[in-house]
């Protein structure tokens with residue numbers, strides 16, 4: 001048996017749009033990854049603790065409400081403060097193009113907006129996985 | 131100090147990352163020598179935690195009940211680790227691990243550690259790594275380690291071999307309750323929980339379960355397991371169930387059943403490791419110089435019969451192993 005890639009799909013904040021997160025979770029499962037799904041309304045704190053306990057390789061954040069500029073970097077920050085900066089953070093949802101460079105600068109390694117084909121997400125994961 | 135010894139030491143110090151990484155190391159089995167030395171290093175610290183199993187059909191409310199039990203145990207200042215097992219897809223090898231969703235309000239509590247685990251093809255209702263992961267949590271000092279299984283069926287009863295006690299959760303309205311009762315899974319429950327007592331048919335199911343258990347008692351001499359009723363969503367019957375569990379644990383501690391069960395577990399573990407290791411060297415023996423291929427030719431051309439051939443060859447095998 002060899003190492004399996006584990007991915008936490010999490011929805012920070014109060015956003016209730018969970019279709020995209022569930023869709024991505026299922027698609028990643030079908031691509032052979034182990035996906036932990038924790039549902040809506042997670043605090044960055046809960047997301048980071050979950051990621052560490054589950055020993056995931058990736059955290060995929062999903063937000064459609066517009067709070068990404070605040071919540072995505074918060075998750076990266078907390079990971080770094082817990083010595084878990086090696087966990088790769090990516091994000092998706094309704095995110096204006098203009099916000100993406102700022103998010104990347106703050107450590108969100110990739111952002112996927114509505115209509116992204118799942119193979120782009122898989123290609124990213126495969127290109128950076130350890 | 132080797133990396134693994136350091137990891138073991140950090141587990142003892144309850145370092146979250148080390149606990150999580152140790153479980154991954156056990157799960158991935160990319161390096162079985164590392165896994166073995168980790169488990170060797172943990173061994174002398176194990177045996178303090180109380181291990182529950184919780185099983186029952188998918189959707190019965192196992193995760194929801196666990197969420198409640200964790201809350202109660204935390205009020206008593208007990209620490210809790212959960213291993214929640216979900217099936218891996220036989221097609222992609224991937225998995226959606228969703229049990230945690232119902233327990234997520236404990237995510238920020240340092241006294242609770244939840245680990246989702248995919249079955250990775252292992253049959254039996256748990257994962258191949260579950261038994262060893264229990265040891266990691268035990269070493270890290272968790273008071274309780276609780277295993278949530280994939281579900282329950284005739285072949286999904288391995289949790290019985292891992293846990294000190296098994297909670298079997300049943301619910302009304304699945305339509306096949308009676309089927310479940312007949313299918314031979316009743317024997318694995320030490321305590322029965324009829325969950326969703328807020329739904330129609332719960333009382334009737336309780337009577338049916340008690341009837342079936344009564345029948346079993348006559349032939350097995352084991353005392354009849356208690357049957358509790360709960361509603362996880364309404365938070366009802368949880369405290370009563372917890373005290374039934376506590377009494378049961380006290381009883382089996384007192385009468386030697388707990389120790390017997392744990393020794394049973396060790397016996398199974400030793401058998402399992404022994405046969406896995408023997409199988410591995412047998413596989414190696416068969417593959418040396420493609421001898422198996424030439425034996426196939428010999429048997430095919432009727433030069434020798436399978437038993438005659440192998441009784442001779444296995445003698446040689448044991449000599450090669452220096453076991454004689």
Ligand code: B12
Pocket residue numbers: 009014015016017018019020021023024059060061062063064065066090091092093094112113114115116117118121
């Ligand atoms: C369906 C929908 C709803 C449904 C949600 C059902 C559900 N359970 O999800 C309902 C009707 C409930 C709803 C309600 C509301 N909605 Co609405 N909703 C939508 C809508 C039309 C589609 C969203 C969707 O499901 N898309 C399908 C999925 C598959 O796509 P996706 O989520 O974008 O995911 C893709 C990518 O983004 C990416 N992705 C997403 N997450 C992740 C995560 C990772 C890790 C990765 C790698 C990729 C990734 O991959 C996916 C595949 O390509 C959008 C408009 C839009 N076009 O996006 C508005 C929209 C999101 N809603 C909006 C609003 C305002 C609301 C409400 C506040 C409306 C109100 N006033 O009541 C409420 C709030 C609900 C709440 N509790 O939060 C706004 C948000 C505005 C903003 N961001 O500034 C939008 C953008 C509409 C708009 N143009 O105004 N909504």
Ligand SMILES: Nc1nc2c(ncn2[C@@H]2O[C@H](COP(=O)(O)OP(=O)(O)O)[C@@H](O)[C@H]2O)c(=O)[nH]1
Pocket residue numbers: 186187188189190191192193194195229232325326327328329360361362363364
């Ligand atoms: N009516 C009712 N629903 C419940 C109860 N307990 C759990 N559920 C619901 O049953 C579904 C499955 O619960 P879950 O805990 O995930 O079951 P599991 O698959 O056995 O772990 C969820 O929708 C729960 O909300 C209960 O006591 N009463």
Ligand SMILES: [Mg+2]
Pocket residue numbers: 192193194228229278
């Ligand atoms: Mg469950």
